[in-house]
Amino acid sequence: MGDGHGHGHGHDDHGHAGHGVSADADRRWLTLALGLIGVFMAGEVVVGLIARSLALLSDAAHMLTDAGAIALALVAMRLAARPPKGGYTFGLKRAEILSAQANGLTMILLGVWLAVEAVRRLIDPPAVAGGLVLATALAGIAVNLAAAWAMSRANRASLNVEGAFQHVVNDLFAFIAAAVAGLVILLTGFSRADPIATLVVVALMFKAGYGLIRASGRIFLEAAPTGIDPPALGAQLAGVPDVVEVHDLHVWEITSGEPALSAHVLVAEGRDCHAVRAGIQDLLRRDYRITHSTLQVDHADALAAPDHPDGADPHCEDPHGVSYRASAAGAPPAPR
Incomplete structure (x- = not known):
């Protein structure tokens, strides 16, 4: 806007100075985990067929999705590292x-298939070689512990x-359940322990799959990052010295761990818009770890009109949004 009333756009990339090194390390750890899982998975398929164990075959199928998940993660990391270009x-x-x-x-789709197959085997259980199941499951626990450790080193x-x-963690639980089932079958001959173990793992898969879909869905819908309360944030910004009002406040995540914010800030007459903007950006960086902020900062008196004596700008304000005023910075904001 004119008459010396400015727009502010602030970025702070100091926290990403080592991002390239970290991303390379992440790729190395994920590649190590992928190699461990891929080699063991091939052997598990053979043993599962010989032992006629659904727990082992289902876990081999789960390990296949593990390998696919890690490979997909590696590809996504490569894509995410590309600089902005064109329309992106x-x-x-x-x-x-x-x-x-x-x-x-x-995880959810695989869980549905395993649940159906487990119920079928509960009704008509086949003979299962408990010794083979137990030995393979114990080896699988060791492999998955190594893979989980490698991946825990990544970001x-x-x-x-x-x-x-x-x-990988759910696959580790699956091997533990398979080992218990193998031991039960070996000691008692109770073949239904195999599908029961599978159903326990299915429940864990549903829980983890739902959590991932929910968290990623929040980012796609541009919800506020977990741990940031927009009304509290708006009230805090309105309490910054020399700020009269904050509106058109939006806070979202570009990707996980990269929150962004935009807002229109009205400053008291005669105050330094640039100093206020710098103060807000420091606050966002310090208290909320928001390093990507776009702030439009104007003098409230420049936007005042006869029919808008409070200084609000009818062209910039979101009619469905909330305004945060300095006089009510400590109280819950009300929709305008």
């Missing part, structure tokens, strides 16, 4: 969220990495 002004950062959502969905703040990690 944020780059392809949300490729990681697509990967997380795909991982959650595959799990990324939903992409967390999605692949959840696949």
